[in-house]
Amino acid sequence: xxxxxxxxxxxxxxxxxxxxxxxxxxGIGLGYWMGKxxxxxxxxxxxxxWGVAAALLNxxxxxxxxxxxxxxxxxxxxxxxxxxxxVVDEFEK
Numbered sequence: 001x002x003x004x005x006x007x008x009x010x011x012x013x014x015x016x017x018x019x020x021x022x023x024x025x026x027g028i029g030l031g032y033w034m035g036k037x038x039x040x041x042x043x044x045x046x047x048x049x050w051g052v053a054a055a056l057l058n059x060x061x062x063x064x065x066x067x068x069x070x071x072x073x074x075x076x077x078x079x080x081x082x083x084x085x086x087v088v089d090e091f092e093k
Contacts, residue, residue: 016058016059016062019055019058020055020058020059021055023051023052023054023055023058024048024051024052024054024055025051026051026054027047027048027049027050027051027052027053027054028044028047028048028051029047030047030050030051031043031044031045031046031047031048031050031051032044032047033047034046034047035047
């Protein structure tokens with residue numbers, strides 16, 4: 001299991017990058033489609049905004065997940081000696 005840990009961590013980072021690009025491209029596509037369908041040019045920029053907002057939401061969710069995992073690791077008795085309260089407090093700031 002430890003042998004594949006780096007591979008899994010790399011795949012998680014890659015999936016975040018792909019989700020950012022996909023969210024922006026989907027937003028651009030929806031904006032372009034709405035602009036052409038309804039004949040209103042600013043709908044394209046609304047789609048771009050939605051795509052960027054979705055990408056930022058994906059980054060925020062990934063950050064919160066990493067923060068939760070770090071907190072769980074800091075509370076794990078096996079690693080309690082490696083993490084003192086100062087390190088955990090500095091991470092939370």
